[in-house]
Amino acid sequence: MMLRVKKRTPTGKVFIHLKKRKPRIARCAICKKPLHAVPRKTPSETRKLPKTKRRPERAYGGYLCSNCLKELLREGIRKRFG
């Protein structure tokens, strides 16, 4: 999880600093496009966020992007009601 970064200090020595890695962007399960309104935080940080800040309030929010959801809903209606 920690990135090792080499840093040269004023005395000329090289030290290793540990830098935190950012987790990957959340992606839509179908079209793999990056999702909006889903913060890039580690699970422990996300847990501290209020629920409405972790993902959009839409159906399948944080799992599907809005376009894929729109298509699925339209398909579902056309299939079911013809």
Place this chain on the structure above:
Amino acid sequence: MPLEIGRVCMKVAGRESGRYCVVLKKISDAFVLVTGPKILTGVKRRKCNIEHLEALPYNLEIKEDASDEEVISAFEKANLTKKLDLKLPSAAEVKAEKEKVKPEKKTKEKKEKKK
């Protein structure tokens, strides 16, 4: 299926996506007035873009800009509740909905105190 008054449709975008609603009035060629009503399907009475709606092959006989109660009774008449598996709100829920008093907006006095 054109969107005319009484047309039952589903919202495919926004917070209420995936929920059923009924068209009440045509506001312009891009917007219509829509209601769920809220106690039945969770869609508030609001203006909605036509792009965000997907029409269903069902139609309710309601007059233009009907009230939510009329829409609920129209739903019952067209016995759509079974088809769209909607739970009809009990009388208690309807009463509770009416009594829900909207909290008044925070008035300006707060600001004066700080000065």
